[in-house]
Each structure stands twice: as C-alpha cells, then as structure tokens.
Amino acid sequence: MEGMLSASDRQSMVSSFLEIAVGQTAETAMQFLQATSWKLDEALQLFYVGNEGGVVAPASESPAVENVDSWVDQNSGELKESGTSNVGTIAGEEVRPPLPVVxxxxxxxxxxxxxxxxxxxxxxxxxxxxxxxxxxxxxxxxxxxxxxxxxxxxxxxxxxxxxxYRPPFHLMFQGPFEKAKAAASVEGKWLLVNLQSTKEFSSHMLNRDTWGNEAVSQTVSTNFIFWQVYDDTSEGRKVCTYYKLDLIPVVLVIDPITGQKMRSWCGMVQPESLLEDLVQFMDGGPRDYHATLSHKRPRGSSVMPQQKIKVSTDETDEDKEMLRAIAISMENAERL
Structure with a gap:
C-alpha cells in the first residue's frame, strides 16, 4: 500500500495522526504508519495500546505540523533507494533506511x-x-x-x-479449610463450602448468578462462613477426598464442630432454590443443634433406671411374704 500512496496522501495521513495523537512528533507518526502499512486506524490503535503499556513516551519536543512535508519527501526518497541499497543519500546527507514492517x-x-x-x-x-x-x-x-x-x-x-464472572471475594473467608471451620465454630455459624472447577462453566455461572445475587449475598454474609476453593488445589483435593466428592461444582453445609456434611448441592444451583434450602440452617447455629441433641438423650435413658428400681422393690415384697408364710406353717406344725 506504501507504493500506491502519493506524497500528499502520506502527508494527509501524518497530519490526521498528529491531530488525534496530540503532542506527538511527525517521526512518531511515520513510524506507526509504516509499521501498519499506512493504515491510519490500525496505526492509532497500535499507538494507544503501546502508549498505555509504556512503549511510546510523550515527546519532549513537538515540531510544528508544517514540517511534515520534509518528512514525507525524505521517506519517499528512501523508499525509491531501498530496492538497491539499505542506506540512501538525499542532498549529500546520509539518512537511515526505512523501518521494516514489524x-x-x-x-x-x-x-x-x-x-x-x-x-x-x-x-x-x-x-x-x-x-x-x-x-x-x-x-x-x-x-x-x-x-x-x-x-x-x-x-x-x-x-x-x-x-x-468475578468470584465473590467480599463473601469468601481467606485461609485454609481448617481455619475456616475454626472461625465458623467460634462465631457459632454453619460453614458453607463451594468447591469449584476451572473446567466447568457452571462454576462461573455460580459466581455470576448465585453468589452475585443480592439476597443470597446478604443471607450468606449474615448467617454463614463462606469458603470457596478449586478442586485442583491442595486444599481442594483434601476436601474432595475427605467428603468423597465426584461431581464438581458442589456446595456443602458443614458442621464446624464435628466436620459432618449436613447438606449438599451439585452443579448449578439457582439462587431461589438455594435460599429456600438454607432456611432450616438460619433458625439456629451448630451450637443450638448440638444442644438440642444433648437434651434428647437423657429423656430416653431415664426410663430404664425407674423400671429397674420398681422391679427390685417388687421382688423384696415377695420375699417378705414368702418368709412370713414359712414362719406361720412352722408354728402350726409345732402345735400339732
């Protein structure tokens, strides 16, 4: 495309480049236009991408736009000479060869x-x-x-x-599984675990639709300790092995006191369904759950001692009656 453009066309493109890239020199404009085969839009895009990364620094000296003519004429002379020599001369002065297209x-x-x-x-x-x-x-x-x-x-x-698809960092507990479990136990909350896989898009859907839901976010932050991990990490493999998990992603409700798995969901879980299933865990924490279990045990075991005591009393009364009957019969025998 360079050979098809006239000097005036190149001058116009350099001027357009400098109008958009304010503060740059004509030399900079020529470099980016040559690198993109004199395609103005691509040259500008390349300039801004490179300038954002620090590739091109703003020019300390900005020559006037009127000097573009000399740059265009100089470059035209270089292009004509480049077929036979890498270095050409204009007006007896040695000039550098044209920049290669890179x-x-x-x-x-x-x-x-x-x-x-x-x-x-x-x-x-x-x-x-x-x-x-x-x-x-x-x-x-x-x-x-x-x-x-x-x-x-x-x-x-x-x-x-x-x-x-950003993970819910504002909800996540930062630390290993054991520390998350200990924190949940101290705060008296259930531990909500989300095991994800980088190979399953449903994991990203959970981040976008479920954990990103405002109602779910408020419920989890208030009533649970939330811990998210990937199955290809050391902590993730440990959890997979301990709870024998085969399907990923999975959401678990863990009792932080005993480590028991109380509830699980596999795959994508809709926010409405998850909220409905979590209601039972919001009525009371793990401490309340264990306190209820401890109150139930004495009631079932208190009946047996009473029965034993009653049986032993009945047996004592029968023995007394037996001894009394034997004594009466012996008195009657002596009288005869």
Whole structure:
C-alpha cells in the first residue's frame, strides 16, 4: 500500500495522526504508519495500546505540523533507494533506511506490557489479553481488579465481561479449610463450602448468578462462613477426598464442630432454590443443634433406671411374704 500512496496522501495521513495523537512528533507518526502499512486506524490503535503499556513516551519536543512535508519527501526518497541499497543519500546527507514492517512484533510487545498491568506474568501469551483466560485468571484475585487509571475505551468491554464472572471475594473467608471451620465454630455459624472447577462453566455461572445475587449475598454474609476453593488445589483435593466428592461444582453445609456434611448441592444451583434450602440452617447455629441433641438423650435413658428400681422393690415384697408364710406353717406344725 506504501507504493500506491502519493506524497500528499502520506502527508494527509501524518497530519490526521498528529491531530488525534496530540503532542506527538511527525517521526512518531511515520513510524506507526509504516509499521501498519499506512493504515491510519490500525496505526492509532497500535499507538494507544503501546502508549498505555509504556512503549511510546510523550515527546519532549513537538515540531510544528508544517514540517511534515520534509518528512514525507525524505521517506519517499528512501523508499525509491531501498530496492538497491539499505542506506540512501538525499542532498549529500546520509539518512537511515526505512523501518521494516514489524507489525506482529509490535502488537505482541504492547500486549505483553498490558499483561503486566493486569497481574499476569510477561511470558504468557498476548492472546490472554484479547480473550480473557478465565481458567488462569480465577486463580489470581488481583487479575479481576479493573485498572482505574486506564482511560482506554478498548479495555472497557473486556473488563465488564470479566466482572460478570468475578468470584465473590467480599463473601469468601481467606485461609485454609481448617481455619475456616475454626472461625465458623467460634462465631457459632454453619460453614458453607463451594468447591469449584476451572473446567466447568457452571462454576462461573455460580459466581455470576448465585453468589452475585443480592439476597443470597446478604443471607450468606449474615448467617454463614463462606469458603470457596478449586478442586485442583491442595486444599481442594483434601476436601474432595475427605467428603468423597465426584461431581464438581458442589456446595456443602458443614458442621464446624464435628466436620459432618449436613447438606449438599451439585452443579448449578439457582439462587431461589438455594435460599429456600438454607432456611432450616438460619433458625439456629451448630451450637443450638448440638444442644438440642444433648437434651434428647437423657429423656430416653431415664426410663430404664425407674423400671429397674420398681422391679427390685417388687421382688423384696415377695420375699417378705414368702418368709412370713414359712414362719406361720412352722408354728402350726409345732402345735400339732
């Protein structure tokens, strides 16, 4: 496309670039336009993506736009000379060769800079930024936080999509399973466990529809200690083994005192159904539950001692009657 553009066309595109990218030099505009084969929209997009990651710094000196003519004429001369030599001369002065088209490299570098701002390591592929990898990002709470300092409109739809499936960090207990169980026992609340899988989309649906429901969120935060874990972590495998869980995702109500599984739901659970099933656990905590059990045991065992006592009294009366009858019969025998 470079060969098809005239000098005036290039000058117009450079001017348009500088009108949008305020404060940049004509040299910067030429670099980005050449890198994108003189496609203005792609050059601007590349500029803003790279500038957001710190690739392009604002120019300290901004030449006037009128100097664009000299840049365009100089570049045209370089393009004509590039077929036979990498370095050309104009008016006896040596000039640098034209920049090669490195569009893929520039995009990858810029995206890797953007990845670091989202909490991802630079060595990960840039495709994670264009299409969010929820399997990996869900393991890192920081990756769900939106960069408030970013003004790029390109990131807005991506951040909105990520926020839909954000784990309920405001509800979650931070720590291992045993500490969550101990905290629930101290506070006298049931332990609500959500075991998730990064391979099951229903796990993300639970975050979006169930834990994101306002009524469910208020109910859980008030009456339960909520603990969420992934099945491929050490804590998740421990819980799967102990409770013999095969289907993921699963929601459990755990007695924090004994560790007993009181209730379970497998797969996607609608918020209305979950609220209805949790009502029975909101009437009383685990302490009330165990207190009720302890009161029931003496009633059932108190009947047996009374029966034993009654039986032993009856046997004593019968013995006395027997001895009295024997004594009377012996007196009658002596008289005869």
């Amino acid at each position: 569009r893929e490299t520039l995009y990858d570098d810029a995206l890797l800079y953007g990845a670091s701002s989202l909490g991802l390591p630079p060595q990960q592929s840039g495709s994670l930024i264009a299409f969010r990898n929820f399997d990996e990002e869900m393991k890192r709470p920081g990756v769900w936080e939106t960069d408030e300092g970013s003004s790029s409109t390109v990131d807005a739809p991506r951040d909105n999509l990520a926020s839909l």
